[in-house]
Amino acid sequence: MRIGIVCPYSFDVPGGVQFHVRDLAQHLASLGHHVRVLAPADDDAVLPPFIDSAGRAVAVPYNGSVARLAFGPLTAARVRRWLTEGGFDVLHLHEPLAPSVSLLALWAAEGPVVATFHTANLRSRAMQAAFPLLRPSLEKVAARIAVSEDARRTLVEHIGGDAVVVPNGVFVDDFAGAQPRPAWTGTPEAPVVAFVGRLDEARKGLPVLCEVVPRVRAVLPGARFLVAGRGDLAAARALLPDPAGVEFLGAVDDAGKQALLASADVYLAPHTGGESFGIVLVEAMAAGVAVAASDLGAFRRVLDDGDAGVLFATGDADAGAAAVLGLLTDPARRARLAAAGQRTARRYDWPVVAADVLAVYETIRTGLAAHARVVADRRLPAPGAPDGSGG
Amino acid sequence: MSSLAWTLVALLVVCALAGYLSATAQRLDRLHHRVETSRAGLEVELTRRASAALELATGGELDPATSLILADAATASLDAPRTPAALRDATDADDAARWTAESGLTRALGVVLPPGHPAAGRVRDAAHRVELARRFHNDAVVQTRRLRAKRVVRWARLAGHARLPETADFDDGSAGGGPEEAAGRNVR
Numbered sequence: 001m002r003i004g005i006v007c008p009y010s011f012d013v014p015g016g017v018q019f020h021v022r023d024l025a026q027h028l029a030s031l032g033h034h035v036r037v038l039a040p041a042d043d044d045a046v047l048p049p050f051i052d053s054a055g056r057a058v059a060v061p062y063n064g065s066v067a068r069l070a071f072g073p074l075t076a077a078r079v080r081r082w083l084t085e086g087g088f089d090v091l092h093l094h095e096p097l098a099p100s101v102s103l104l105a106l107w108a109a110e111g112p113v114v115a116t117f118h119t120a121n122l123r124s125r126a127m128q129a130a131f132p133l134l135r136p137s138l139e140k141v142a143a144r145i146a147v148s149e150d151a152r153r154t155l156v157e158h159i160g161g162d163a164v165v166v167p168n169g170v171f172v173d174d175f176a177g178a179q180p181r182p183a184w185t186g187t188p189e190a191p192v193v194a195f196v197g198r199l200d201e202a203r204k205g206l207p208v209l210c211e212v213v214p215r216v217r218a219v220l221p222g223a224r225f226l227v228a229g230r231g232d233l234a235a236a237r238a239l240l241p242d243p244a245g246v247e248f249l250g251a252v253d254d255a256g257k258q259a260l261l262a263s264a265d266v267y268l269a270p271h272t273g274g275e276s277f278g279i280v281l282v283e284a285m286a287a288g289v290a291v292a293a294s295d296l297g298a299f300r301r302v303l304d305d306g307d308a309g310v311l312f313a314t315g316d317a318d319a320g321a322a323a324v325l326g327l328l329t330d331p332a333r334r335a336r337l338a339a340a341g342q343r344t345a346r347r348y349d350w351p352v353v354a355a356d357v358l359a360v361y362e363t364i365r366t367g368l369a370a371h372a373r374v375v376a377d378r379r380l381p382a383p384g385a386p387d388g389s390g391g
Numbered sequence: 392m393s394s395l396a397w398t399l400v401a402l403l404v405v406c407a408l409a410g411y412l413s414a415t416a417q418r419l420d421r422l423h424h425r426v427e428t429s430r431a432g433l434e435v436e437l438t439r440r441a442s443a444a445l446e447l448a449t450g451g452e453l454d455p456a457t458s459l460i461l462a463d464a465a466t467a468s469l470d471a472p473r474t475p476a477a478l479r480d481a482t483d484a485d486d487a488a489r490w491t492a493e494s495g496l497t498r499a500l501g502v503v504l505p506p507g508h509p510a511a512g513r514v515r516d517a518a519h520r521v522e523l524a525r526r527f528h529n530d531a532v533v534q535t536r537r538l539r540a541k542r543v544v545r546w547a548r549l550a551g552h553a554r555l556p557e558t559a560d561f562d563d564g565s566a567g568g569g570p571e572e573a574a575g576r577n578v579r
Binding site: 143144160164364367370374 | 414418421422425427428429430431432433434435436516519520522523524526527529530531533534537538
């Protein structure tokens, strides 16, 4: 199958949508499909061979933060040319309402379109105002995918229609087989709690973590908190009343993240909102670390209502500390949850998720082919012959 | 203003109106195409599911009582009358009997399918495809009905003789109760 995938965000900076697109394309290509990805990127950026650049991304304020997007007539022309030259059987757009190449591709698209909504900010006032202009384009989308039941609900409530749920994927074996690093491995006296996330986005929960630290260390004075993620270190340190016990690792690469999760005793996800999926929880479960997470709808679902991890009241540092302590002081329970987590994580393994995505592509193509047969039959002189579609 | 200017203004207004109507007609045409293709896809997936279920029932892998229940539900689905896919040549849009049969097959599969049974894999795959196809079809129907409810579409008769599409309301076994409870609000 010839598959065209469009990512609105620049590959120059890491991000959930970019990783998802990269891994999906990689996996589909490994199954023998012809896959091209279009995304903004700097001219001198080193890209995987299947990615085409849609031109340089511009940093613009959008939706409360600075996003790197590509737009304008030149980009629109490039997108159009890419579509024509690609001759795709299926066009798969990610985040089709972000003001970047996905939206431009949707505007220009003629053939069957599949669209994945990751964290669509459908509630924003800008979106509400501009939506009547976008609706005609959006009507071209033959198959909508939401990354979680929560994302689907938001979609249905705000723009109507319906979507199917296909979760984000993780290469589970990369995490399950990761080797712990001695420096990050906990001992009974100094257990390790890990956190991965942007430091300067409060909704990722660093402020809550900083309140959890002293509460945990009051009971377990040796407990170490390893914080990995990009952001302003000085500002992050300022949140801590006492810097002891917290180590900032800065940005880590894939291997570093895998090793950190494989080494830690507990993964703490103190996010306070805005999460539509929670990929990092799946990564933690895949690596075999017990998870304590805020009670957000998306997290609750990923953790099987608490069967695969401990949930605590969102934003509540006391509850968070109690959840972490409960795990750190009970190794048997920790092992049980880690094992349950590893089983749950298999559901999000790329082979499983990509099969779901392919099923979506094939369902669309089946309909088009069947419809074409019906139309052809109708043109035949002998009427009434039902089309023999079946197995 | 001179009569020439008035004529020009009137011409501009007519052009703008024509442009708007033609763009709306194009949207509607695209949506109708989506409804027809997604419906054709749903038909194929439903037939596939029923054939797979019938194959499982007659394959000798299940006990006779289970086989009979499954075969009955599968043949009911295969024998149910089909509505033509094209919106414009259908006169009878009442699929109620059809959907009852499909819900029946879903329920039979839910009761009968042994968890983890190897022969059930094909049926399960087909059932999953039915869920997808139904969602995509209902999504198209909901958006089409929304546009067709607009005054400009009704007054300018942009829909021609095409019948108003209906959502495929049957139990496909998907968790969450299906889209109707959420999507129905946007239909009417």
